[in-house]
Amino acid sequence: MANKDLVDLVYDLVRKVPVGSVTTYGLIANAVGLKSSARLIGYIMNHAHDAYPSVPAHRVVNRNGLLTGKHHFKKSSMQTLLEAEGHVIVNDQIQDFKNKLWDPMSLLE
DNA sequence: CTGTTGACTGCTG
DNA sequence: TCAGCAGCCAACA
Numbered sequence: 001m002a003n004k005d006l007v008d009l010v011y012d013l014v015r016k017v018p019v020g021s022v023t024t025y026g027l028i029a030n031a032v033g034l035k036s037s038a039r040l041i042g043y044i045m046n047h048a049h050d051a052y053p054s055v056p057a058h059r060v061v062n063r064n065g066l067l068t069g070k071h072h073f074k075k076s077s078m079q080t081l082l083e084a085e086g087h088v089i090v091n092d093q094i095q096d097f098k099n100k101l102w103d104p105m106s107l108l109e
Numbered sequence: 110c111t112g113t114t115g116a117c118t119g120c121t122g
Numbered sequence: 123t124c125a126g127c128a129g130c131c132a133a134c135a
Contacts, residue, residue, distance in 0.1 A: 006131090006132080007132085024117090024118095025116075025117055025118085026117070026118060029117085029118095029130090029131095034130075034131070035130085036117095036118075036119090036129065036130045036131090037117085037118095037129090037130045037131050037132085038116095038117035038118055038130080039114095039115060039116090039117050039118085039129090039130065039131075039132095040115085040117090040130075040131050040132060040133095041116080041117075042115060042116035042117060043114085043115050043116075043131085043132065043133070044116090044132080044133095045116050046115075046116060047133085048116090057116075060116075061116090062116080062117060062118085063117075063118065063119095067116095068116055068117080069116030070116085071116080072116055078116095
Protein backbone atom coordinates (compact mmCIF):
# COMPACT_ATOMS: atom_id res chain seq x y z
CA MET A 1 0.00 0.00 0.00
CA ALA A 2 1.84 2.95 -1.27
CA ASN A 3 1.38 6.34 0.28
CA LYS A 4 -1.19 8.29 -1.62
CA ASP A 5 -0.93 11.95 -2.37
CA LEU A 6 -2.68 14.24 0.00
CA VAL A 7 -5.22 15.02 -2.67
CA ASP A 8 -6.05 11.35 -3.24
CA LEU A 9 -6.32 10.85 0.48
CA VAL A 10 -8.88 13.62 0.75
CA TYR A 11 -10.83 12.24 -2.20
CA ASP A 12 -10.90 8.78 -0.69
CA LEU A 13 -12.03 10.10 2.63
CA VAL A 14 -14.86 12.17 1.17
CA ARG A 15 -16.08 9.15 -0.82
CA LYS A 16 -16.46 7.30 2.47
CA VAL A 17 -18.87 9.84 3.87
CA PRO A 18 -22.11 7.89 4.50
CA VAL A 19 -25.24 8.88 2.62
CA GLY A 20 -27.41 11.08 4.78
CA SER A 21 -24.39 12.48 6.58
CA VAL A 22 -22.09 15.41 5.95
CA THR A 23 -18.63 16.48 7.04
CA THR A 24 -16.62 19.66 7.20
CA TYR A 25 -13.40 20.93 5.68
CA GLY A 26 -11.82 21.20 9.10
CA LEU A 27 -12.57 17.62 10.04
CA ILE A 28 -11.17 16.34 6.77
CA ALA A 29 -8.07 18.46 7.19
CA ASN A 30 -7.65 17.06 10.67
CA ALA A 31 -8.15 13.50 9.43
CA VAL A 32 -5.41 13.82 6.80
CA GLY A 33 -3.07 15.48 9.29
CA LEU A 34 -3.25 19.04 8.06
CA LYS A 35 -5.38 20.10 11.04
CA SER A 36 -5.43 23.83 10.44
CA SER A 37 -5.45 23.81 6.67
CA ALA A 38 -9.12 23.66 5.84
CA ARG A 39 -8.43 25.98 2.90
CA LEU A 40 -6.40 23.27 1.26
CA ILE A 41 -9.42 21.02 1.39
CA GLY A 42 -11.40 23.68 -0.40
CA TYR A 43 -8.73 24.00 -3.04
CA ILE A 44 -8.52 20.23 -3.41
CA MET A 45 -12.27 19.93 -3.71
CA ASN A 46 -12.10 22.40 -6.55
CA HIS A 47 -10.07 19.79 -8.41
CA ALA A 48 -12.44 17.06 -7.26
CA HIS A 49 -14.43 17.55 -10.43
CA ASP A 50 -11.56 15.98 -12.35
CA ALA A 51 -11.16 13.16 -9.85
CA TYR A 52 -12.27 9.63 -10.59
CA PRO A 53 -14.38 8.07 -9.24
CA SER A 54 -16.45 11.16 -8.73
CA VAL A 55 -16.16 12.74 -5.31
CA PRO A 56 -19.39 13.62 -3.45
CA ALA A 57 -18.18 17.11 -2.71
CA HIS A 58 -21.73 18.17 -1.92
CA ARG A 59 -21.38 16.32 1.38
CA VAL A 60 -18.54 18.63 2.36
CA VAL A 61 -19.53 21.96 3.82
CA ASN A 62 -17.95 24.54 6.06
CA ARG A 63 -18.10 24.21 9.83
CA ASN A 64 -21.38 26.16 10.00
CA GLY A 65 -23.14 23.71 7.70
CA LEU A 66 -23.29 26.44 5.10
CA LEU A 67 -23.08 25.47 1.42
CA THR A 68 -20.07 27.63 0.67
CA GLY A 69 -19.08 25.65 -2.41
CA LYS A 70 -22.47 25.42 -4.07
CA HIS A 71 -21.45 28.01 -6.63
CA HIS A 72 -18.85 25.59 -7.98
CA PHE A 73 -21.42 22.96 -8.92
CA LYS A 74 -22.06 23.48 -12.59
CA LYS A 75 -24.49 20.72 -13.49
CA SER A 76 -26.56 20.04 -10.37
CA SER A 77 -27.08 22.35 -7.44
CA MET A 78 -25.38 21.32 -4.24
CA GLN A 79 -28.59 21.90 -2.35
CA THR A 80 -30.53 19.62 -4.67
CA LEU A 81 -28.06 16.80 -4.21
CA LEU A 82 -28.17 17.12 -0.44
CA GLU A 83 -31.94 17.23 -0.35
CA ALA A 84 -31.98 14.07 -2.42
CA GLU A 85 -30.04 12.37 0.37
CA GLY A 86 -32.53 13.44 3.00
CA HIS A 87 -30.94 16.66 4.14
CA VAL A 88 -32.97 19.76 4.80
CA ILE A 89 -31.48 22.94 3.40
CA VAL A 90 -32.77 26.33 4.43
CA ASN A 91 -31.09 29.56 3.41
CA ASP A 92 -28.12 27.58 2.01
CA GLN A 93 -27.63 26.01 5.42
CA ILE A 94 -28.10 22.40 6.50
CA GLN A 95 -30.74 22.08 9.19
CA ASP A 96 -29.95 19.85 12.16
CA PHE A 97 -26.39 20.00 10.87
CA LYS A 98 -24.73 18.88 14.10
CA ASN A 99 -26.84 15.75 14.20
CA LYS A 100 -25.93 14.88 10.59
CA LEU A 101 -22.27 15.67 10.97
CA TRP A 102 -19.92 12.75 10.34
CA ASP A 103 -16.42 12.74 11.75
CA PRO A 104 -13.88 11.12 9.36
CA MET A 105 -11.59 10.45 12.30
CA SER A 106 -14.05 7.83 13.49
CA LEU A 107 -13.23 5.89 10.33
CA LEU A 108 -9.48 6.04 10.90
CA GLU A 109 -9.68 5.02 14.51
C1' DC B 110 12.33 30.17 -7.64
C1' DT B 111 8.78 33.88 -5.84
C1' DG B 112 4.22 35.61 -5.32
C1' DT B 113 -0.81 35.09 -5.45
C1' DT B 114 -4.97 32.63 -4.79
C1' DG B 115 -8.33 29.65 -2.57
C1' DA B 116 -15.09 25.34 -1.81
C1' DC B 117 -11.81 27.68 5.66
C1' DT B 118 -11.13 28.32 10.75
C1' DG B 119 -10.20 30.53 15.07
C1' DC B 120 -8.84 34.41 17.74
C1' DT B 121 -9.13 39.27 18.87
C1' DG B 122 -11.21 43.93 19.25
C1' DT C 123 -22.94 40.24 18.66
C1' DC C 124 -20.55 41.42 14.54
C1' DA C 125 -16.38 42.52 11.80
C1' DG C 126 -11.59 42.11 10.73
C1' DC C 127 -7.05 39.75 10.61
C1' DA C 128 -3.72 36.11 10.60
C1' DG C 129 -2.52 31.22 9.85
C1' DC C 130 -2.37 27.16 7.43
C1' DC C 131 -0.54 24.26 2.77
C1' DA C 132 -0.67 23.17 -2.18
C1' DA C 133 -1.20 24.37 -7.05
C1' DC C 134 -0.58 27.76 -10.74
C1' DA C 135 1.50 31.86 -13.48
